[in-house]
Structure formats: structure tokens, C-alpha cells
Amino acid sequence: MLKDTTSKAVLFGGLALIALAFFAPNWIVNQFMFGFSRALAILGLLVLWRTGLVSFGHAFYFGLGAYTVAVLDIQLGVTDVFLRLIGGCVIAGFAGFLLGFILRNYRDIFFAMLNTAVSMVLYGIIVKTEALGSTDGFAISLPTIFGVAPETKYPLFVVITLIAMTSAILVNFYLKTTVGQLTTAIRDNEIRVEYLGFSVARAIHLKYTLSAVLAGGAGALMAMSLGQVDPDSMINWTVSGELVFVTILSGPGNVIAPFIGSLVFEVLRTYAFELAPQAWQLIVGATFLTIIFFLPGGIWSLIAKLGRKNS
Amino acid sequence: METFLTILLDGLQFSSYLFIVSAGLTIIFGVMKILNVCHGSFYAWGAYTAAFFISKFSEMGMPDIFGFGIIIIAAIVVGVVLGFVIEQGILKHMYHRDEVLIVLATFGLFLVLEDVILIAFGTDPYFAYQPMALLSSVEMGGIVRDVYGLSLIGMATMVAVGCWFLLNKTKWGVILKAVIFDREMGISMGINVPFVYTLTFIGGAILGGLGGAYIAPTISVAPGLGTEVIVLSFAVVVVGGMGSIAGAAIGSVIIGVLRALAVHELPQVELFVVFAVMAIVLVFRPEGLFAPAKPRKI
Numbered sequence: 001m002l003k004d005t006t007s008k009a010v011l012f013g014g015l016a017l018i019a020l021a022f023f024a025p026n027w028i029v030n031q032f033m034f035g036f037s038r039a040l041a042i043l044g045l046l047v048l049w050r051t052g053l054v055s056f057g058h059a060f061y062f063g064l065g066a067y068t069v070a071v072l073d074i075q076l077g078v079t080d081v082f083l084r085l086i087g088g089c090v091i092a093g094f095a096g097f098l099l100g101f102i103l104r105n106y107r108d109i110f111f112a113m114l115n116t117a118v119s120m121v122l123y124g125i126i127v128k129t130e131a132l133g134s135t136d137g138f139a140i141s142l143p144t145i146f147g148v149a150p151e152t153k154y155p156l157f158v159v160i161t162l163i164a165m166t167s168a169i170l171v172n173f174y175l176k177t178t179v180g181q182l183t184t185a186i187r188d189n190e191i192r193v194e195y196l197g198f199s200v201a202r203a204i205h206l207k208y209t210l211s212a213v214l215a216g217g218a219g220a221l222m223a224m225s226l227g228q229v230d231p232d233s234m235i236n237w238t239v240s241g242e243l244v245f246v247t248i249l250s251g252p253g254n255v256i257a258p259f260i261g262s263l264v265f266e267v268l269r270t271y272a273f274e275l276a277p278q279a280w281q282l283i284v285g286a287t288f289l290t291i292i293f294f295l296p297g298g299i300w301s302l303i304a305k306l307g308r309k310n311s
Numbered sequence: 312m313e314t315f316l317t318i319l320l321d322g323l324q325f326s327s328y329l330f331i332v333s334a335g336l337t338i339i340f341g342v343m344k345i346l347n348v349c350h351g352s353f354y355a356w357g358a359y360t361a362a363f364f365i366s367k368f369s370e371m372g373m374p375d376i377f378g379f380g381i382i383i384i385a386a387i388v389v390g391v392v393l394g395f396v397i398e399q400g401i402l403k404h405m406y407h408r409d410e411v412l413i414v415l416a417t418f419g420l421f422l423v424l425e426d427v428i429l430i431a432f433g434t435d436p437y438f439a440y441q442p443m444a445l446l447s448s449v450e451m452g453g454i455v456r457d458v459y460g461l462s463l464i465g466m467a468t469m470v471a472v473g474c475w476f477l478l479n480k481t482k483w484g485v486i487l488k489a490v491i492f493d494r495e496m497g498i499s500m501g502i503n504v505p506f507v508y509t510l511t512f513i514g515g516a517i518l519g520g521l522g523g524a525y526i527a528p529t530i531s532v533a534p535g536l537g538t539e540v541i542v543l544s545f546a547v548v549v550v551g552g553m554g555s556i557a558g559a560a561i562g563s564v565i566i567g568v569l570r571a572l573a574v575h576e577l578p579q580v581e582l583f584v585v586f587a588v589m590a591i592v593l594v595f596r597p598e599g600l601f602a603p604a605k606p607r608k609i
Contacts, residue, residue, distance in 0.1 A: 054411045102594055108410055109346055110597050113549060117590040120542055124582030237542050241348075241418045248415060278429045285422030289401065292416050 004176075006254060007169045013256075014165035018158055029157050031270065033225040035263040036164040038246065041218035042258035043171050044211030045247040050175075051207055052187030053107070056240050057115025060122055061092040061212045063235030065219025067126065068092070070138045070229045081143035081159055081224065088220025089213050096212020100205040116237055123235045137230025140223055153225070160221050164259065167214065172255045174210070179203055215243075245288050251298020261299055313453045318571045324460045326567025327467035328526045332540060333547040333559040334470060335518030341491050341554030342511040344410060345402065348417040351541030352424035353393060353519030359432050361385040361524035362532040365439035378442035382524040389524075390517025393424070398512040403505070421537070429534060436533035443528040459528060466525055470518065474556045487511070491554070546589040552599020561601055 021029050041062055048055060065088030072078040072087050099118060106114055126132045145155050174180045182203045185193050190200045223229045233239065250261025268287060272280035295301060336350045364385065365378045397420060405413050446458035478484040490497045490507050498504050523536070547566050551558025566585055573581045592600060 054415070056414070106593075106597070109414065110593065112411060112414065113346075113545065114590065114593045114597075116542065116545065117549070117586050117593055120546075120586035121583055121590055124580070124584075124586055127582060128579045236538070238538060241422075244415060245418070278434070279426045281422040282426035282430075285419045285424075285426070288419035288422065289416060292412060292419065293404070 004172070006172050006256060009256060010165050010168045010172070014161055018161055021157055021161075022154065026153065029153055030225070031266045032263065033153065033157050033160050034222065035266040036160050036259060037218050037221035037225055038243070038265070039164060039218070039258040039262035040167055040221065041211075041215040041243055042246050042250055042262055043167060043255060044214035044218075045243060046250070046252055046255070046258055047171065047175070047183065047207050048211050049247055050183040050187065050252050051204060053111050053204070053207075054244060055115040055211070056112040056237070056244060057117070057119035058211065058215045058243050059235050059237065059239035060115065060119035061096060061215035062219035062222070062239065062243065063119070063122060063126075063229075063231070064092045064095055065089065065216030066223035066229045066234045067132065067219075068216070069220045069223040070133070070140055073140050074138060079141060079144045079149075080147070081145050081156065084143060084224060085163070085217055085220045088223075089217045092216020092219070093209060093213035096209045096216075097205075100208040100212075103208055104201045104205040116240065119235060119240055120237060123231055123237075126231045126235060133230070135231060137228055137234075139228050140226075142227065143224050156225060160225065163217070163221070167217070168255045168259070171210075171214075175255070179206060183207070245284070248288070249291055249298055251295075251300035253297060253300035253304055257298060257300035257303075260303070264299060314575065316452050317454055318575050319568065320454075320456055320461070321574070322568030322571030323564070324463050324567075325571055326563040327463040328522045329540075329543060329547050329567055330467045330560055330563035331470050331525065332519050332522035333544040333551075333563055334474060334556055335515035335522070336544050337548050337551075337554055337556060337559045338474075338518070339512055339515035340548065342487060343402075343406075343508055345417065346410075346414045346545075346553075347515070348414060348541060349397065349420040349424055350417075350515070350519045350544065351537030352421050352428075353389060353516045353537075354523035354540050355428055355537035356389045356393060356424065357386050357520030357523030358527040358530075358532045358536055359428055359437065359523075360389055360520075362437035362439035362527040363432060365441055365528065366437060369439075369441045375441040375445045378439070378445070378528070382442070382527070383521075385524045386517055386521035389520035390515075391513055393520075394513035394516030395509070397516075398509050402512070403508075406508075421541070425534075425537065434534055436531040437527075438531055439528045441528065463525060463529075466521075470521070471556070471560055478556065543585065546585050548599075549589050550592045550600055552601055555599070555601075558599050558601055562599070565600075 017032070021032065041058060045055065045058060068088045068091045069084045072084050078084060078087070103111065103114060127135055142149065142153075143156065144150075145159060150156065175183065182193060182198055186200055186203060193200050193203075219234065223234075246261050246265045247258070249265060250257040269280060269284065272283040276283070291298065297304070332350070332354050335353070336347060339345055339347050339350070361382050364381045368377055368381065369375060401416060401420065402413065405416055443457060443459040446462065448455050448457040449461075450456075478487060486497075486502055486507060489500065489502060490504060494504060497507075522540075543566065547559060547562040549562070550565055551560070551562025566588065569584050569588060570581060573584045
């Protein structure tokens, strides 16, 4: 599982980051936490995108994960980072598994739209429910790690990075298995895949559930790193759009791409917000268009090109 | 009875502006196969432009009746300028790309246009109540309604009839239908398809702008306007069937009346009900409730 270059790069890169971050100032650690949390969701969308599917509604799972953490914290007093994360993943994954029975039969724009509809249903419920915080959302307490309440955010960063590394290596492994290799095959020609004896619907169902689990985990980690949840920055359709944006920005080339792409997005957003608070969406939107037009392979295609030149 | 009438009229008013906006969305989808996310921006731009000039003109002491002219002119200017620039500058270069990628490009445009609004008009809300105040109100069936709101229903009807006339009684309609049915065949019969695309996009954009401009006097025009309306029009278009004007009409009446019913009887489910209907329709009839059966082209 750890033999190929990508897994090695993830392993050593991640460990190096954990070591370096110990000396880094707080704001940098924060950027990495947000970036890596979101990257988990992008990892799931990458798998879907390689299949030719774009979901314009994965904020549903992202928000479900985040709100699971909020409910666990406020209603049940669960503070442990792993319990919260598992809670988010399980709830989102279960929802994804159930909805997968329907969504696996949809393609193209219908797939995107049905996902949007589902996410907006959840948005509609949360915005109008006082018990779920309505439009204000909740503040979430800092998680404990193995029963210890950390003084700084560094331990949470370490946990997030380790989880990100594990997920990247697992997804990389998955993409190399037979089912995983069907990914691009399905995009290219579904009928041929069926003739080869595989069920396209089942393969898509698995990928969809996987992406739901990852997006749920991303939401849970994001909620813990931000310390709050609210519907407009977690579930509204613009969040789904943002997730897709980061996926395109990263490029489908490699499982490391989502992590680099998310970091670039975090930095882009922070700087755009500081430079021009009223125009950060403009900068993000313009970047998006530029990527679509001039860099269809995303940031990863640049890195891949560099790598080819060197070798 | 009075509650019933209130719900019905509220619902129809809501349906009316939804229909005007969705008609533009559905025409663009029908002809160009583009699901245009930045349609919400056309709506917001229409609302802002109209509200800005109505309040400016009123400050300058012009008669309030000019407001109606401003609404129409604002819609046309917004539609022509934004529609032309976006179609020629961005979309034209993307027609050979994947459908979903075009949706994403329009999402990028949506983000850009949202902020250009903030830069151009600031974050403070605009109020342009003058045309509404001018028309005062009337009593009907025991309830008092403002005439402006009722005129919205008239406007939507005019748009619907206009679209029907254009599609069914003019040469332009025949050309549009030919392009919708088979683009390549249209080209080979000598139709200037790129030109049809440009005009269609501008026409759709004008309708988007008109929806916003006409609703502007009844609301406070504030940032984030386009974000909500675009998903609502998606719901309308999906429920009625993408690419059909009649579908947009039926869809907007269903969504509008349901939402009004929810607002009056069970406010907690106001948004939920709209998207639940959208999801249910997508599950059971992805082509839309009233879409005619289509033979599959190979």
C-alpha cells in the first residue's frame, strides 16, 4: 500500500509538515487546518469527477458532518476529536449510502441538480429550525484529544494532518484496485464496462458513498477547526460551488492535488479578503474562469509538467 | 375564504416574478443547453439598476410614473450589456466543452458579478417604493391588495403570451424550434446558429433582468439577492421540465403557491417544501412533470 511514489510523498510530506508546523506561527497552522479539512471533501469529489460526475450539492454531506459535530457537542457533550469525526463520517456516509440508490442512476446535469436539491432541502430545514441554530448556527468547543484538552491548536492540526494523510493513501490505494480502476473506464464508456461484467451502478454507488464519507469528515474537521457551524458557510449551494471550484483548481491528476489546491484556495481567499474585502468573490470567480480556460488539468498539471521536465 | 384568497394572490405574485426569471433560464437552456447559474446575477443587476435610478429620479423631482419606464429600460440595458458581454466574451469559446464545465464557468461569472454589484452599488440596501406607492391599493373579496403586486401577475401573463407568440407565430420561433430540435441540421439548413445563440442569451438575460427590475419596488434591494432566486428558478425549471416555457409557467405556479401556503400555514417549512418538491420531481420524473415523451436520438 505504501510502495508507490504518491504514498511515499504523502507520508514523508505529511510528517515533514507536522514537524515544521511546530515552529510555525498560529495563522499558518490555521490555514493548513482549514485547507486540509476541506481537502478531504475534495478528495471525494475527485473520485466522482474522474468518473465524469460533478455534484453541485456536496455541501449536504459537508454540512451534515459539521452539524453532527455540533449536535454531539451541544446535546451530548461529546468532546473527543475522534468520536466527533467518526460521528460526522458515519452520519454523512449513511445518508450518502441511502441516497446513492437513487443518485447512481443519474448523470450529467441531472446528477448535479438532484444533489443541489437534496442539499437545499437540508439548508431549508436548518435555516428554519430554532433547535438547530437557525441562521446563526452554533459555537463549538475545542475538541479534546485522548481526554486531554489542548492549550493550542497545534495538536488538532496534527490530528487533521494524520487523518488527511491516511485518507489520501487509502484513496490512492482504492484507485489502484480493480473497482477503483473502473473510475475512468465508466467515464469513457459505460456500456463497455457493463459488457466486461461489472455493474456501473454499483461502482458509482460505492464512489458516491465514499465521497459522502469524506465530505462528512471534512465538515466535521472544519467545524472543529473553525469552532463554529452555520448554514450559510456550511450547507448553502454556494458552498457546494466552492467545493467544486477547489476540485477544478486542484485538478484530477493525483490524490495529493486536493491538498495543494485547498491550501492555494485558503491563501487566495485570505489574501483576496485582506486586499479587497468587497471583491474577494470577484477574485475567486476570476481565478475559477482562468483555470477553466487555461489550465483544465488544474494546479496538479503544472506540478506534473515540472516533474516530467526533471526526470 | 379571506386566508385562501390571500394565499392564492401571494402565491401568484411570487409565481409571477419566478416565472419571468425562469422563462429566461429555460429559454437559454432549451436553445443553448446551458444551465446558466449567473442568471441570478441578471436578476440582481436588474433589481439594483432599477432601484438605483428610480430613487435617483425621485430625488430629482421627476414624476413617479417614470418609474415604470425605468423598470423596462433597466431590464433591457442590463440584459443586452451583460448578455452580450458574457456570451461573446466567455460562453462562445466554451460551446465545444463539457456541459457541466459550462455550468461551472457560469458559476464563476456569478461570483464575479455578485461582487461587481457590491463595488458598483455598495452594501447599503436601496428602496424604490415610488411606483408601488403610486398605484396605491384596492379592496377585493374582503382583503386589501396593492395594485403593483397585482400588476406583476399581469406582467408575467404578458411575458408568457409574448413568448408563446414569438415561438409559435413568427419566423423567429420556427428558427428557434429548429435549433432546439437539431442544432446541426439547423446549421446545414442555413441558420446562423452563433447569431441565434447570442440573441437567445440576450433575450434570456433581459427576462432575468426584468424579473429583478419589476420586483425591486416591493423589496429592499440588498446584497445576496441573486443567491436565493437562482436556486428557486432551478426548482421551477426542474419541476416544469427544462427548456419548456409552459413548463416554467406550471412550475412557477406550483412552487409559488406552495411557498405562499407554507408561509401562511407552516412557516418552518417555507424553503424545505420548495426543494423537497424539486427533489421528488427529479426522482420520479427527471425530465419534469409535464415534459412530453421524447424519442431518443442516436
